[in-house]
Amino acid sequence: CVVWGQKAQEELKSGIHLCGISLNYFHLLFELMVKLPSVEASRIDVRIPLLVDAVCLRVPQYRQLLEALVLKNRQLVALEPARRYKVQELYHVSCPCVVPPNFWRSSDVRPSDSLFDLSALGTLRTRLLQYAAGRGAMNAARPKWIFLSRAGASARRQFNEQAVVDSLKKVGCQAVFPEKLPLAEQIALFAEAELIVGGSGAAFTNLLFCSPRCKVVVLAKNRMPISIFSTVARYVGADLCYFTESSDDGGETDDIHESFVIDVDRLSAFVVRFLSEERLEPC
16 A cells, blocks of 8 residues: 655655554564565665664564664664654565454454465574574573463453462462563573463464474463464474363354453363373364
8 A cells, every 4th residue: 555645744765664563562573573584685775774663662672673683784763653754765575474453353253364474484483593592591590381471461351360370370380471571581481481371462472482392372262263373383383272261152252352261270170181191182
């Protein structure tokens, strides 16, 4: 979509467009940062700057992503929201993945609506694991069975988290807060984990760094047919299951952000069984 905008507030000579849904880590990595290897491999003059959303330079982990993936010494130009820019020569790089940011009817979502280029995922995984290793983040003392807390996340997709945490502590699972960790430590945390449990959310973007046979349990709203994390898990060899709320009214929801309630006793029993099984049937 090309829009002719009048009365630009700022004019730039040239730039490579790398803006989009930068506030969400999942979309940032799989829709925007995934383009960077192609940019680096292209013949675009290294003097042409990367145009990024301002949040990418304000959030430390996002800036670290850029440091890890921008191998050439390109200038970064931050574009502020609600400000119009005119770029005389704009480069646009196609995204190798298809990740819809929203759906008209969530109950009509199909797995084929979200498509990932596995070669592009492989390049991201290799580059970022190397980044974490290069900063000495690997092989540190950290928990292997983890629960991804959403205590600091938005009010969307709320569930009885504290009850879930208390229940999982009994089986040896420790709560962690990925958003508080530097990027290299986030990557290492997931790469070395043997069990990951948590409410569906952007923290599961880090599944890209999991080791084969890692067990993953995503807590989600009942009858929600979105499975964007399962493709990533399958690619790296992780064993992922969705564990849904207890109630079942026979219907489906059109709001993927609705709150839900998890039966903690059923979850604990499931996690114990999941860990003991070689591999469960798809669920």
